[in-house]
Each structure stands twice: as structure tokens, then as C-alpha cells.
Amino acid sequence: MTERYAAEALIDYAEALFAAAGLEADKAALVAPLMVEADLMGHTTHGLQLVAPYLAALADGSMTAAGAPEVLSDRGPVVVWDGRRLSGVWLTATAVDLAVERARQYGTCTVSIRRAHHIACLAAFLERATAQGMMVTLTCSDPSVASVAPFGGTRAIYTPDPVAVGIPTSGDPILIDISASITTNGLTNRLHKEGRNLEHDWLIDADGNPSKDPSVLFTDPPGTILPVGGLDHGHKGYGLALIVEALTQALSGHGRADPPEGWGAGIWVQVQDPTAFAGADAFTRQTDRLAELCRTNPPRPGVEAVRLPGDGALARKRTALADGVALYPGIIEGLAEWAGKLGVAAPTPL
Structure with a gap:
């Protein structure tokens, strides 16, 4: 039987681990629920899975534990x-x-933020804005990491470069979380450790041959993840990645032209208040209609119904809050060593 945990117990556990590792109390209290939020939504590679490497970063000093960002411009x-x-x-x-x-x-x-540490799951931040009637766009990249080649190339020069957008409606928000690459570093790393392949040829080896085997990313020289569109239309993902790189690195003034600093992020956040444009009612009138047109669209064979981005995540979240969170295998076990080191008690399953 799959063990389930109360979401609050997982949040308390993550907060206690971060605090014991030296992260300032206000930061631990803000970070912990966002890590669990990712698991609630089903983004299991970008939730509690990341707590152990974050604790390691606090331990070796590659993540700063206290203080505030430096304001470069306001x-x-x-x-x-x-x-x-x-x-x-x-x-x-x-x-x-x-x-x-x-x-x-x-x-x-x-x-615009430069020289941040890793930011976990982009979708987890969206409702902070949409719950207040705001539209939000969020994107990030890591200028010290490269795992995706430009379209037509064989050597990685940028990261999966995710983009997330939260769009309010009068009901559930539309929560978009996509990337400029076909798959992510988190998933390929997990499958590589588990000895499993991807579903399709979403990678190329160092010679440019298509592959579904994550081990091609760990050769010397390594292969790369393909951009969205793959070998056929990868110029689309390539173009999207260049936009993300410019927004997250060029505007903040720190990126691939600078010496690598380790696992981290350049971040770009933009929020729009519909009341400053045509008005909140006019905005939701349009977004409600768009949502209705999508959800009532006749589904193709084998598809039960057309969904909007975020529908599945919000449904999983409601179920997990009601019935408990079923974590991906190995996550709790992966935190046990840190819990022992830091003297933090692990949560008890429901």
C-alpha cells in the first residue's frame, strides 16, 4: 500500500530541515510550502526531491543562508x-x-534577478498572483549549466529554459508550465539513476543520433536534450530558448559571458493587473470564454476530454490535500540521512 502524508506534516518537516541547516527562519517558512506545493501538483522532480541537494548547498555554502538581495535598480x-x-x-x-x-x-x-540559487518548480509560484486577479509570467535559466543544443547542433549551450504563465479566470486559473526543451534535467537524471529510458527519442548522443537512453547525457563528450519540436521542428524550441536566455540573463546583466558560479538561476518575473488595462471583468470575460471553448472542444479518439493547463495539477492537489500526499518512491528515504544529521524527526505516514 502506498504511504501517504499530510501536506502540513511534510511542510513542517521541510521547514525544520531547512532551519536546522541554517536557512533563516522567514526563508525556511516560505520555501517549505512551495517545495511541497510542487508535489501536490504532481511535479515530483521539482518538489521535496530537491530538498536534499538544497541542504547540501547550504552545508557547502553554495546557497547563501541569510540576508537580502542587493537592489541594483529600482x-x-x-x-x-x-x-x-x-x-x-x-x-x-x-x-x-x-x-x-x-x-x-x-x-x-x-x-529581474541575477545570481540566484535554483528556483525549483515554476508552477508552484503562479497562484500567488492569480489568486489576486493578476496575470503572471515567470521564466528562468541557469547560466552555469548547459544540457540543450541549439537546433542543428550537437553540443549543449543552454538549459531547458522553462516558462510559466498564470492566467486568472472566474474559476480555476490557467496554469502553464512548459520549457524550451522536450524534457527536463530532473526527469532525465531520475531515469538515468533508475536505469530506465524516456518514452521517445527526446535526446541526441554526442554524434547527433536520436536516442531515448538518458545515459547518452553522461558520456564524454555528452549528448544533449532536444529542443521542443525535436529533430523536425526544433527551431521553435530553439527560438523560445533564446528569448528566455535574453530575458533571464541579458536583462539582469549576468549570464553565459561570465565565469560559471555553480547550480543557480537567472530569473525574470512580470505581473500585469487587468484593472489597469480593459478592466478585470473584461479580462475574465475573455479568459472564461477561451477556457470554455477549450474544455468543450470535441476530443480526438482516445482522449476523454480536452483539458486546460493546470486542470490536472489542481485536481491532483485537491486529492492530495484530502487524502494525503503520495510521494514519489525514494524521496522520504533520500531525506533520512539529512534528518539524522540535523536531528529532525521524519513525518509519520497517515
Whole structure:
């Protein structure tokens, strides 16, 4: 029988681990629920799975445990921070909250962050804005990491470069979380450790041959993940990645032209307040209609119904909150060593 855990117990566990590892109390209290939020939504490679490597980063000093970002520029609706290698999860949540506050005043606000640590699951941040009637766009990249080749190439130069957008409606928000690559580093790393292949040829080996075997990413020289569109239309994912790289690195002033600093992120957050445009009612009138047209679209054979991005994640979240969280195998076990080191008691299954 699959063990399930109360979401609050998992949040308390993650918070206690981070606090014991030296992360400031206010940061631990903000980061922990966002890590669990990813698991609630079904993004199991970007939730509690990442707590152990984050604790390791706190231990070796590659994640800064205390303090605030350096404000490089603040023009009201445009803010630029140097993240000082602080928790990327904390920085991103703080940036979304600031952008929501400033968007009420200016109609829109953009926060650009350089030199953050890793930011985990982008989808987990979206409802911080949509719950307040705001539209949010969030994207990130890691200028010290490369796992995706440009279309037509064989050597990696950028990361999967995810993009997330939260769109309010009068009901559930539309929660989009996609990337410029076909798959992610988190999934390929997990499958490689488990000795399993991807479902399709989403990779190429070092010679440019298509492959579904994650081991091709760990050769010397390594293969790469393919951009969205694959060998056929990969120029689309390639173009999207270039946009993400410019937004997250060029605008913040730190990127691939600088010496690598280790696992981290450049971040770009933008929030729009519909009341500053045609109005909140006009906005949701359009987004409600769009949602209706999608959900009532006749499904193709083998498809039960057309869903909107976020429908599955929100359904999984409601089920997990009601029945308990079923974590991906190995996550609790992977935290046990840290719990022992830090003197933190593990949660008890329901």
C-alpha cells in the first residue's frame, strides 16, 4: 500500500530541515510550502526531491543562508536584484509578491534577478498572483549549466529554459508550465539513476543520433536534450530558448559571458493587473470564454476530454490535500540521512 502524508506534516518537516541547516527562519517558512506545493501538483522532480541537494548547498555554502538581495535598480515598475546566491525559491516568491504589489500601482511590474540559487518548480509560484486577479509570467535559466543544443547542433549551450504563465479566470486559473526543451534535467537524471529510458527519442548522443537512453547525457563528450519540436521542428524550441536566455540573463546583466558560479538561476518575473488595462471583468470575460471553448472542444479518439493547463495539477492537489500526499518512491528515504544529521524527526505516514 502506498504511504501517504499530510501536506502540513511534510511542510513542517521541510521547514525544520531547512532551519536546522541554517536557512533563516522567514526563508525556511516560505520555501517549505512551495517545495511541497510542487508535489501536490504532481511535479515530483521539482518538489521535496530537491530538498536534499538544497541542504547540501547550504552545508557547502553554495546557497547563501541569510540576508537580502542587493537592489541594483529600482524604477518602480522595473526592479533588478543581485540574488547573492540566496535561495532561488525564496527570491522568486518574494519577487512575485513585490510585482503583485507594484502592479496595483503601476499596472505592471517586472523583477529581474541575477545570481540566484535554483528556483525549483515554476508552477508552484503562479497562484500567488492569480489568486489576486493578476496575470503572471515567470521564466528562468541557469547560466552555469548547459544540457540543450541549439537546433542543428550537437553540443549543449543552454538549459531547458522553462516558462510559466498564470492566467486568472472566474474559476480555476490557467496554469502553464512548459520549457524550451522536450524534457527536463530532473526527469532525465531520475531515469538515468533508475536505469530506465524516456518514452521517445527526446535526446541526441554526442554524434547527433536520436536516442531515448538518458545515459547518452553522461558520456564524454555528452549528448544533449532536444529542443521542443525535436529533430523536425526544433527551431521553435530553439527560438523560445533564446528569448528566455535574453530575458533571464541579458536583462539582469549576468549570464553565459561570465565565469560559471555553480547550480543557480537567472530569473525574470512580470505581473500585469487587468484593472489597469480593459478592466478585470473584461479580462475574465475573455479568459472564461477561451477556457470554455477549450474544455468543450470535441476530443480526438482516445482522449476523454480536452483539458486546460493546470486542470490536472489542481485536481491532483485537491486529492492530495484530502487524502494525503503520495510521494514519489525514494524521496522520504533520500531525506533520512539529512534528518539524522540535523536531528529532525521524519513525518509519520497517515
